[in-house]
Amino acid sequence: MGIQRSDRERSPVTSWHEPRMLYLTAYNALFASLWASVFIRAVYHARDGKIALFTATESQARWIQTASLVEVLHAAFGTPMSCTSYRASY
Amino acid sequence: MPPLVRQCPVLPIVPRTDLNSGIIKSPVSTTALQVVTRVIQVWMVWYSFPQSTAASHAYLALLLAWSVADTIRYLYLAFNMHGKASKGLVWLRYVTIGPGKWISTLSNHQSYTMFYPLYPIGIGAEWWLLYRTISPGSQISPMIPPIFYFCLMLYIPGKRHCMSW
Numbered sequence: 001m002g003i004q005r006s007d008r009e010r011s012p013v014t015s016w017h018e019p020r021m022l023y024l025t026a027y028n029a030l031f032a033s034l035w036a037s038v039f040i041r042a043v044y045h046a047r048d049g050k051i052a053l054f055t056a057t058e059s060q061a062r063w064i065q066t067a068s069l070v071e072v073l074h075a076a077f078g079t080p081m082s083c084t085s086y087r088a089s090y
Numbered sequence: 091m092p093p094l095v096r097q098c099p100v101l102p103i104v105p106r107t108d109l110n111s112g113i114i115k116s117p118v119s120t121t122a123l124q125v126v127t128r129v130i131q132v133w134m135v136w137y138s139f140p141q142s143t144a145a146s147h148a149y150l151a152l153l154l155a156w157s158v159a160d161t162i163r164y165l166y167l168a169f170n171m172h173g174k175a176s177k178g179l180v181w182l183r184y185v186t187i188g189p190g191k192w193i194s195t196l197s198n199h200q201s202y203t204m205f206y207p208l209y210p211i212g213i214g215a216e217w218w219l220l221y222r223t224i225s226p227g228s229q230i231s232p233m234i235p236p237i238f239y240f241c242l243m244l245y246i247p248g249k250r251h252c253m254s255w
Contacts, residue, residue, distance in 0.1 A: 025168055032164035039157035046150060054144030057153060062132040065156075069129055072122045 024074075034064045128156070131216050139223040146222055152215035155208045162186050217245050 038061050045056040136143050143149050166183045169175040175183075186208055220242055227234035 021171065025171055028164045028168035028171070032161050032168060035157045035160040035164065038153065039161060042150065042153045042157060050147070050149070051144050054140065054149060058136055058140070058144075061153060061156070062136055065128050065132045068125055071125050075122070 027070075031064070031068065038064065127216070131220070135216075135219050135223055139226055142222040142226050143219050146219060148215040148218045148222075151211055152219065155212040155215065158186060159208045159212070213245065217242060 038057065041057050041060065042053065045053045048056070136149075162179075162182050166175055166179055169179060220238060224235050224238050227238055
């Protein structure tokens with residue numbers, strides 16, 4: 001653990017072009033926009049009544065939340081963005 | 091109109107025990123705790139008991155708490171990965187999600203998320219929606235109420251665990 005940590009600390013801030021950085025940037029941007037769309041939809045349908053709100057939002061939010069299970073894999077396999085900072089931000 | 095209950099899928103209730111009781115203290119379990127409990131919520135509560143869920147205002151509260159917190163969190167992560175989180179974004183993250191604890195050994199300006207003040211809203215709504223499923227759940231199987239009451243109890247150490255990170 002000690003060795004791993006010092007390795008991580010030494011690793012410089014990685015560049016855009018590194019595949020995992022590209023992947024994580026895309027992942028975070030995608031999920032930011034997905035949750036933003038849930039928010040907009042929720043606000044938009046908030047006045048339509050509870051049943052209509054539920055019908056309009058539930059499956060979308062449910063699948064987005066389910067998709068975020070890959071974050072467990074990110075953490076487990078240390079899909080690293082200089083590793084620690086990505087993990088730590090949970 | 092959603093059906094009163096759907097066939098209740100047997101979902102992994104066991105993992106939650108480990109995660110919420112805080113036996114495993116690692117970044118993996120912190121991530122897993124938040125993701126897995128939410129996934130359990132959406133399938134075991136929303137999907138399986140649409141009627142009791144839809145009828146509660148807690149559903150909207152939960153939806154807003156999750157969507158606001160996560161939009162900000164993912165945006166922050168996306169920009170911060172490249173050291174480009176603007177002051178406005180950092181501020182937003184702090185006000186909605188909270189500062190968390192500074193981890194001095196890890197890289198600069200990162201912290202564990204505590205979902206301040208959205209966290210209590212989210213956890214309260216999750217708890218309430220799960221509680222509401224017990225009555226329709228008892229019509230499916232007499233085993234459901236004790237299991238779900240057990241899950242409800244797990245939120246208590248779960249909360250302490252999360253807040254104390």
